[in-house]
Amino acid sequence: MALNDSALLAAAHRRQGDRLPIWFMRQAGRSLPEYRALRQGISMLDSCARPDLVTEITLQPVRRHAVDAAIFYSDIMVPLKAIGVDLEIVGGVGPVIAAPITRVADLDTLRPLEPADVGYVSEAVAAIVAELGDRPLIGFAGAPFTLASYLIEGGPSKDYAKTKSLMIAQPELWLDLCSRLADISAAFLTVQVQAGASAVQLFDSWAGSLSAADYAGFVQPHSAAVLRRVGELGVPRIHFGVGTSELLPLMGAAGADVVGVDWRLPLAEASRRIGPDFAVQGNLDPALLTAPWPVLAERVRDVIRSGAHAPGHIFNLGHGVPPTTDPDVLTRIVELVHTEGPEIRAE
Numbered sequence: 397m398a399l400n401d402s403a404l405l406a407a408a409h410r411r412q413g414d415r416l417p418i419w420f421m422r423q424a425g426r427s428l429p430e431y432r433a434l435r436q437g438i439s440m441l442d443s444c445a446r447p448d449l450v451t452e453i454t455l456q457p458v459r460r461h462a463v464d465a466a467i468f469y470s471d472i473m474v475p476l477k478a479i480g481v482d483l484e485i486v487g488g489v490g491p492v493i494a495a496p497i498t499r500v501a502d503l504d505t506l507r508p509l510e511p512a513d514v515g516y517v518s519e520a521v522a523a524i525v526a527e528l529g530d531r532p533l534i535g536f537a538g539a540p541f542t543l544a545s546y547l548i549e550g551g552p553s554k555d556y557a558k559t560k561s562l563m564i565a566q567p568e569l570w571l572d573l574c575s576r577l578a579d580i581s582a583a584f585l586t587v588q589v590q591a592g593a594s595a596v597q598l599f600d601s602w603a604g605s606l607s608a609a610d611y612a613g614f615v616q617p618h619s620a621a622v623l624r625r626v627g628e629l630g631v632p633r634i635h636f637g638v639g640t641s642e643l644l645p646l647m648g649a650a651g652a653d654v655v656g657v658d659w660r661l662p663l664a665e666a667s668r669r670i671g672p673d674f675a676v677q678g679n680l681d682p683a684l685l686t687a688p689w690p691v692l693a694e695r696v697r698d699v700i701r702s703g704a705h706a707p708g709h710i711f712n713l714g715h716g717v718p719p720t721t722d723p724d725v726l727t728r729i730v731e732l733v734h735t736e737g738p739e740i741r742a743e
């Protein structure tokens with residue numbers, strides 16, 4: 397089977413075949429004991445710069461769960477680190493920035509990303525793709541808004557107050573910041589695609605904190621710039637955020653082929669909002685992964701049933717795999733989706 401006929405790429409192009417494709421956001425990493433063993437004594441960002449580790453960690457969930465795609469093991473902050481932004485990934489917290497952005501002079505460090513800055517990414521992608529055969533590798537990057545939120549807040553945030561206030565009160569600074577981030581994001585995706593990734597996902601994880609009007613005015617144009625540049629490379633583009641029920645049509649129109657949906661809306665309703673030109677990805681609530689199997693299995697079937705109303709469906713969670721997830725549950729979901737998926741979709 398050629399890569400282009402893979403279930404995931406076909407669904408992304410709205411040519412759903414017999415197999416319902418499935419993968420999990422954050423499948424590579426924290427839920428797997430074999431990952432935790434490999435990471436012993438190595439910091440997250442150091443692990444991302446080691447092609448041997450990145451290759452092994454990316455492939456671990458593919459071997460274990462028989463998912464239909466691999467997602468590149470890295471982080472949305474890696475390209476920023478690579479151009480010299482002083483940041484750390486702090487355990488149990490997330491990305492922390494040494495000098496948060498407040499004024500124009502702070503943008504000086506945000507220079508364009510050159511492929512040579514992330515040679516270890518090209519190397520790892522090539523090694524992974526060689527092992528994957530006909531299964532696609534999904535490359536990814538953070539979208540300008542989500543990256544900006546870390547750079548402005550200095551770390552994770554609940555309300556994104558500093559980000560929103562800079563966006564509204566200093567629109568020129570915001571524009572300059574997001575233009576630079578769009579360039580960096582597009583360059584990071586280009587590196588991955590040129591090394592062999594056959595689809596990409598743009599993570600605007602925190603865009604759901606915005607109103608549709610502010611998203612349309614201040615954020616969508618920058619994500620659109622990223623997606624336009626990746627579109628020129630000819631690979632399908634997945635565009636995802638959390639809490640984006642009111643933003644879904646705008647996220648599709650930004651230049652996606654597939655819109656990622658969290659658990660708040662049934663996929664049929666999400667697809668109705670996004671329109672017939674887009675496939676959808678999602679959207680099992682990750683919180684349900686701890687529910688007893690018969691209950692969970694019914695919810696998996698509900699997602700399949702609802703997804704059948706969209707012109708293309710890639711099964712996933714509504715957000716990442718929680719760290720405490722029993723990996724055997726993920727394997728069972730993959731089996732269910734593959735064995736019962738086609739039948740349920742045909743009901």
Ligand code: CP3
Nearest residue numbers: 421422423425426440467469470471472485490599601716
């Ligand atoms: O699996 C693991 O958690 C261990 C490795 C790790 C990643 N990121 C992998 C990753 C660690 C420790 C981080 C740090 C980090 N970065 C956090 C900490 C909190 C947490 O969830 O563990 C956060 C919030 C970030 C920022 C970030 N990274 C965002 C917002 C996203 C987009 C996806 C999302 O969760 O909304 C990422 C992407 C990311 N981080 C990926 C991986 C392997 C790629 C996407 C994927 O696997 O689906």
